[in-house]
Structure formats: structure tokens, C-alpha cells
């Protein structure tokens with residue numbers, strides 16, 4: 523019996539998958555892995571052991587494409603003749619011909635809207651010699667349509683759960699709607715079922731992701747869809763300690779949504795609202811909500827209802843036509859609001875977007891100087907906020923240990939983008955403990971176990 527099993531396993535091809543870019547892509551990569559295993563492929567973490575090498579690319583901005591290219595080039599350079607290399611994901615959706623032209627070692631490109639067709643594509647590659655492109659223009663395929671999970675683990679106790687994909691906004695600088703098409707929301711039942719599976723697997727933190735979480739349910743005809751979804755999640759999973767909301771587009775943080783966030787301690791006091799700029803004229807050029815009075819009202823209301831809220835945002839500097847005065851307005855706004863976390867990007871023109879038609883007239887050096895000025899301002903704010911936590915206790919999810927330290931995150935730290943909490947000693951993991959903060963850095967905190975553990 524053993525011999526037969528070994529023999530069978532040897533006949534089955536192995537696949538290796540490298541996932542780049544955002545958490546939505548990671549969820550798709552998990553779906554691809556489940557699908558391939560269902561079709562008889564075996565996973566491996568070693569590229570040299572795989573017959574099929576897949577890079578789930580990111581094509582959002584130039585830096586992301588450069589990373590995807592580097593990985594694909596490395597795999598192509600080391601490939602054996604019998605191996606197949608496939609570019610999947612957003613860049614493959616956007617520029618499949620260019621990718622095949624760029625990389626002679628690439629066998630196929632399959633778009634992010636078409637990943638369920640990957641097993642069929644691999645069948646074709648086995649029997650045909652030519653290189654293949656497969657992209658579709660329909661909406662993003664939801665995981666339940668393929669019977670795969672809509673989540674991906676970030677650690678053994680933390681996961682990203684996709685609630686929707688695609689984007690129905692038309693921000694002038696952004697290629698996502700071109701790549702992924704309009705937003706499609708998953709049903710509440712499918713999301714709750716995935717969340718229950720995660721809880722059964724020991725997950726303590728679920729991070730809800732979409733391109734735009736506050737738009738959840740609009741395409742399903744729901745009013746206040748995100749608020750309804752959150753209520754269903756906390757009702758169905760009363761034991762799940764942490765639910766975190768990411769990518770909340772401004773303008774749709776409705777009174778009901780804020781009330782739901784305030785009513786349930788399971789819903790973490792953490793909001794990521796990508797504002798992109800603070801000067802109304804720049805926001806208009808970006809085709810984003812430009813009512814800064816409304817933004818200020820929403821942020822004040824959030825802080826009133828959730829006094830401990832951790833506010834994260836993202837800004838783009840060097841957008842076409844951004845004057846010194848407009849940038850100064852942004853700096854003053856950051857000073858005024860005192861965000862807990864700020865991410866900053868320099869503008870780069872993306873082909874096919876409305877902003878690509880504007881002259882990209884801010885010199886690179888000025889863009890870089892503005893990025894540095896904004897980051898420096900925020901670093902001082904972040905440090906002061908972290909220093910104010912010294913002596914206080916925070917709930918911390920313990921996820922990793924090594925070199926005499928234990929690494930965790932508090933409710934203030936979203937996975938992969940925010941800081942860490944470091945504790946001396948290698949403590950038992952996969953639990954949430956009270957930590958007394960003893961040291962503060964710009965991004966990270968240090969602490970010791972608090973009194974209640």
C-alpha cells in the first residue's frame with residue numbers, strides 16, 4: 523500500500539506559487555493553491571522541486587511591477603526545460619503581451635479575473651508548444667463560485683478575509699478599476715461561513731479586506747451593507763476576539779456604520795481611511811471626495827464614538843499640478859488631525875488612467891522632498907503617540923518568537939502595514955495577552971506582560 527501511494531505521488535506534478543502585492547492577491551493565491559490541489563497538483567515551497575511555477579503578480583504601480591519582474595526573471599533564469607512558468611494576477615491582466623515579450627522564459631499569462639481557468643490552461647500547456655495568454659474582461663470571480671476559501675492566513679492566528687473585489691470608483695490616478703473591473707461583493711452567508719471556518723482553525727483576528735470596504739453590498743442592492751455585515755459577523759462569531767476593517771473609502775462611513783463599530787468591542791477601534799490628499803482642488807483633480815469639512819466631521823465623530831481609535835490614512839504627493847501651497851495644506855492637515863499612522867506614496871502616471879493625460883509636471887526631486895517632509899512630520903506625531911502609551915496596558919496578539927523575544931501586535935497594528943509589540947523572552951504564542959508598554963519607538967513598542975495574565 524505504501525509503495526502504491528509513493529508511486530502515485532511521484533506522478534503528480536508539484537506547483538510553487540509566489541504571491542506579490544496586496545492581501546486580496548494573497549487570498550486569490552490561496553484559492554489557486556486549493557484549486558490546483560483539487561486537480562491533482564501537489565504544493566511545494568521549493569521552486570526547484572516544482573513542475574509548475576506561478577507568480578501572482580501585482581500591477582498597481584511601477585514599483586510593484588518591478589518586483590514582479592524581478593521574481594519572474596529569477597525563476598526564468600533558473601528554469602529547467604520541463605518546468606512551466608506562469609504569470610498570473612493584476613499585471614498579467616493588464617499587460618499580458620508585454621510580459622511574454624519581456625520574458626522569453628514565460629510560458630503563459632493569465633489575468634486576475636481568470637485565475638479559475640488555471641488548471642485548464644496548464645492542461646493546454648502540456649499538450650501544446652505555443653505560449654498562451656488568457657484574460658477575460660468580466661467581473662472578478664468570487665471564491666464561492668469556484669468552491670475555494672475567500673481567505674488567506676497571515677499567521678496561524680490571523681487571516682485576511684475578502685468581502686468584495688474590484689472597484690466602482692474612478693479615482694483619476696488609479697489603475698485598479700481597469701485591472702479588476704467594478705466591485706462585486708460576496709454574500710453575507712459566504713463571508714460568515716468563511717469566518718466560521720477560520721475560527722474553527724484557531725484564528726483570533728480576522729481582517730476584512732476589499733478594494734473599498736465601505737462600498738460593500740452596494741452592488742447587491744444593500745443599504746448600509748457593511749454595517750449589516752459587521753452585525754451579522756459579531757452575532758455569528760461571539761467568541762472571535764478581533765475583527766478589523768481595512769480600506770474604508772471616505773464618504774461612506776455612515777452613522778449606522780459608526781454606531782455598529784462603537785457598539786461591539788470585537789470590532790477593533792482601528793480605521794484605515796485612505797484620504798489621498800487634503801486640498802480640495804487636488805482632490806477634485808484626483809476625482810475623489812473633496813468636502814474636507816465632511817472629512818473633518820467624520821474623523822471627529824469617530825474619535826467621539828471610539829475614544830481610543832487608531833486612525834490610519836494614505837496620501838499621494840506630487841500629483842500633477844500640486845502646488846507648494848496645496849502641499850502645505852496637506853502638511854497642516856496632518857498636523858491638525860494627528861493621525862496615528864500615515865502611508866505616503868509619490869505619484870506615478872499609470873497608463874490608461876485619467877491622470878495619465880495630465881502633464882506629470884512635478885519633478886521627481888520635489889516629489890521625493892515632499893514625501894520626506896510628510897513622513898518626517900508624521901514620524902514625530904507617531905512617536906509622541908507611542909510615547910503616550912508608556913505605562914498603559916494593551917491587548918496584544920502573540921504571533922511569533924525567536925532570538926529571546928516574542929513578537930505581537932496590538933489593536934493599533936494591522937498585519938503587514940503597521941508596527942509590532944516586542945516582549946522579552948519567548949512566550950507561548952497564539953493568544954491575546956495584556957502587555958504593559960515600557961518603551962516606544964516611531965513604529966514599534968516594547969512591553970512586558972501586564973498584571974492580568
Ligand code: SF4
Nearest residue numbers: 689691693696698733
Ligand atoms: S477607491 Fe481605491 S482602488 Fe478604487 S479607484 Fe480609488 S484608489 Fe483605486
